[in-house]
Amino acid sequence: MKPRIAFFDMASCEGCQLALLDCEDIFLDLLELVDIVEFREALSETSPRIDIAFIEGSIHREMDADRLRGIRARSRLLVALGACACNGNVQARSNLYSPAGNLGAVYGPGDRDRVQTDPEWWPLWAHTRVRPLRELVRVDYELRGCPMVKEEFLHLLKRLLLGSLPHTAAHAVCVECKQQGNECVFERGETCMGQITWAGCHAICISHGYRCDGCRGLLPDANLAAHRALMRARGLSEETIEDRYRLFCSHEIDRGRP
Amino acid sequence: MDAFLASKRQFLDWLRHTAADTETFFPQPLGEASFQFARVRPDSPLRLEDWDSGTPREAFRASANPVPPGKLLSPPGETLFRFRRDPDGRLEFFPVLDDAPRIIAGIRPCDLHAIHLLDGIQSAGVPDPHYLSRRGHTTLIAHDCLQPCDEHCFCDAVGALRQRQGADLFLTPMEDGLLVEVLSEKGAALVEGAGFSPCGDREARLAWAEGQRARPFGRPLPASPEAIAGILAGSGASPVWREHSERCFSCGTCNLVCPTCYCFDVSDDIDLAAPAEGRRCRTWDGCMLPDFAQVAGGHDFRPGTAARQHHRVARKFQYLPRQMATGSHCVGCGRCGHQCTVDIDIYDIVKDLVERAGP
Ligand code: SF4
Ligand code: SF4
Numbered sequence: 200m201k202p203r204i205a206f207f208d209m210a211s212c213e214g215c216q217l218a219l220l221d222c223e224d225i226f227l228d229l230l231e232l233v234d235i236v237e238f239r240e241a242l243s244e245t246s247p248r249i250d251i252a253f254i255e256g257s258i259h260r261e262m263d264a265d266r267l268r269g270i271r272a273r274s275r276l277l278v279a280l281g282a283c284a285c286n287g288n289v290q291a292r293s294n295l296y297s298p299a300g301n302l303g304a305v306y307g308p309g310d311r312d313r314v315q316t317d318p319e320w321w322p323l324w325a326h327t328r329v330r331p332l333r334e335l336v337r338v339d340y341e342l343r344g345c346p347m348v349k350e351e352f353l354h355l356l357k358r359l360l361l362g363s364l365p366h367t368a369a370h371a372v373c374v375e376c377k378q379q380g381n382e383c384v385f386e387r388g389e390t391c392m393g394q395i396t397w398a399g400c401h402a403i404c405i406s407h408g409y410r411c412d413g414c415r416g417l418l419p420d421a422n423l424a425a426h427r428a429l430m431r432a433r434g435l436s437e438e439t440i441e442d443r444y445r446l447f448c449s450h451e452i453d454r455g456r457p
Numbered sequence: 458m459d460a461f462l463a464s465k466r467q468f469l470d471w472l473r474h475t476a477a478d479t480e481t482f483f484p485q486p487l488g489e490a491s492f493q494f495a496r497v498r499p500d501s502p503l504r505l506e507d508w509d510s511g512t513p514r515e516a517f518r519a520s521a522n523p524v525p526p527g528k529l530l531s532p533p534g535e536t537l538f539r540f541r542r543d544p545d546g547r548l549e550f551f552p553v554l555d556d557a558p559r560i561i562a563g564i565r566p567c568d569l570h571a572i573h574l575l576d577g578i579q580s581a582g583v584p585d586p587h588y589l590s591r592r593g594h595t596t597l598i599a600h601d602c603l604q605p606c607d608e609h610c611f612c613d614a615v616g617a618l619r620q621r622q623g624a625d626l627f628l629t630p631m632e633d634g635l636l637v638e639v640l641s642e643k644g645a646a647l648v649e650g651a652g653f654s655p656c657g658d659r660e661a662r663l664a665w666a667e668g669q670r671a672r673p674f675g676r677p678l679p680a681s682p683e684a685i686a687g688i689l690a691g692s693g694a695s696p697v698w699r700e701h702s703e704r705c706f707s708c709g710t711c712n713l714v715c716p717t718c719y720c721f722d723v724s725d726d727i728d729l730a731a732p733a734e735g736r737r738c739r740t741w742d743g744c745m746l747p748d749f750a751q752v753a754g755g756h757d758f759r760p761g762t763a764a765r766q767h768h769r770v771a772r773k774f775q776y777l778p779r780q781m782a783t784g785s786h787c788v789g790c791g792r793c794g795h796q797c798t799v800d801i802d803i804y805d806i807v808k809d810l811v812e813r814a815g816p
Contacts, residue, residue: 377524380523
């Protein structure tokens with residue numbers, strides 16, 4: 200029997216699943232090798248048993264946490280797909296505010312009050328905090344990035360189908376900058392988060408003339424103290440530095456990671 | 458062997474002409490303040506201005522060149538071999554060797570010295586056929602430096618400035634153009650028909666150039682490379698390692714920009730459409746990277762940036778020189794210090810070690 204793979208989405212923009220559909224050149228080959236049993240972007244069936252579950256998005260409400268535990272229970276391997284699932288992405292910044300404060304800021308005071316008193320609205324209130332998957336269940340593999348990188352997805356899938364270990368290096372974006380032959384962003388007098396960010400993106404932003412803002416998350420041993428000092432020495436204000444780190448890595452900063 | 462004289466213009470025109478037949482690389486601007494060894498195309502901006510003190514932006518500086526020329530001999534992601542499992546389950550292997558002819562020109566003595574050291578390493582023990590095939594099909598055109606590239610240079614302190622061996626053609630800047638010395642058969646074949654004028658006073662010209670050379674040349678070190686090797690051997694407990702690595706990111710930049718670093722990692726790539734076929738590739742790795750010294754089970758036998766810095770410096774000044782019976786494997790190009798975003802400079806580390814070791 201072909202391995203059954205499934206895709207699920209939690210709180211996300213579904214951009215990773217779209218990036219997945221961008222793999223059209225190999226999609227037909229893929230379907231020869233696996234059965235896609237759940238995929239809201241393309242299918243409406245559900246399956247009692249899954250070999251590899253790919254989950255996009257972060258967890259905000261208890262009902263989503265329950266759904267995630269349910270998927271975990273019927274999946275042999277679980278893969279976090281993209282920055283939201285891996286580290287909470289930009290939305291993790293809302294963890295700095297109370298749920299009521301957030302609701303009020305987005306929907307106004309009327310809805311903020313109603314959500315706390317009207318049982319019909321209760322599910323909205325049940326939003327506690329933004330959590331990446333690994334805070335709730337065991338995650339076997341993480342495909343980082345906003346959005347995830349197609350080549351990494353294919354690599355992981357091929358390795359899992361062949362029963363061998365995926366080859367994901369835990370090092371900085373600077374490595375890929377060198378492989379791409381880029382000029383370092385600091386050489387043109389600007390700043391970059393590449394030194395403390397997980398590689399795997401082929402330094403795509405820098406290769407296209409931008410800097411790294413850290414969408415793949417902070418490396419486990421990221422030397423944040425040294426990076427902060429460097430950003431200060433390059434003339435960035437404390438507020439700007441905080442904004443830069445919090446854009447994609449808010450959850451890791453709050454967790455005291457690294 | 459022969460020597461010729463050419464004007465700079467004549468030389469660059471000839472190089473462009475040669476590049477039409479053979480893939481040729483020459484230093485060209487990269488981004489706002491850097492350089493890359495890029496393919497020479499009909500409209501490439503080729504400059505030799507650094508030989509008559511042009512503006513810093515025009516002058517090629519080794520330290521501002523993140524990918525040294527020798528890396529063209531081991532490109533990242535290269536395929537080592539292809540494999541296929543036949544219907545009976547037997548594996549077949551098909552080696553992949555790159556034998557395309559190439560010319561790399563505009564090489565400074567530090568980078569030439571680095572390629573010479575790599576030649577030794579890649580030929581010793583189990584020779585590396587992939588490197589050696591590219592190397593054998595590559596012609597090197599190097600040139601002398603009469604002035605250090607910039608404040609990062611310390612090539613003379615580590616014995617790299619006088620390097621000539623390994624070059625096929627060697628150029629020296631003259632008041633009236635370039636002295637083109639032929640150092641190999643390959644070089645002789647390449648300049649045949651170039652139309653450069655024969656040079657009858659090579660020795661006098663070399664003596665003139667020597668008189669023009671800056672003295673001291675680049676940053677001096679307070680000890681010889683041999684003495685440094687000795688000091689390093691007893692430096693494991695030195696506070697220098699921690700002091701110079703507290704701000705280190707383990708980003709690996711210093712390894713990857715180093716012209717004598719050659720560590721690599723291999724992985725297999727398998728085609729989804731044909732799972733019985735694939736290729737083994739290799740890419741650059743570096744001892745400063747956090748997962749470099751990790752082994753099965755997750756154990757890391759060099760945890761922390763201080764231990765990694767010690768290893769990196771000892772590789773250049775102690776381990777490889779002893780193992781290969783050569784001089785320093787740091788060629789003093791200044792790349793690692795310049796490219797490190799927190800200015801961790803191998804020169805400062807070594808100088809600090811020597812000074813603290815006392816007389
Ligand atoms: S541009 Fe950023 S990622 Fe690239 S080498 Fe510089 S710091 Fe590292
Ligand atoms: S010394 Fe500098 S370039 Fe080398 S790993 Fe540390 S931070 Fe990166």
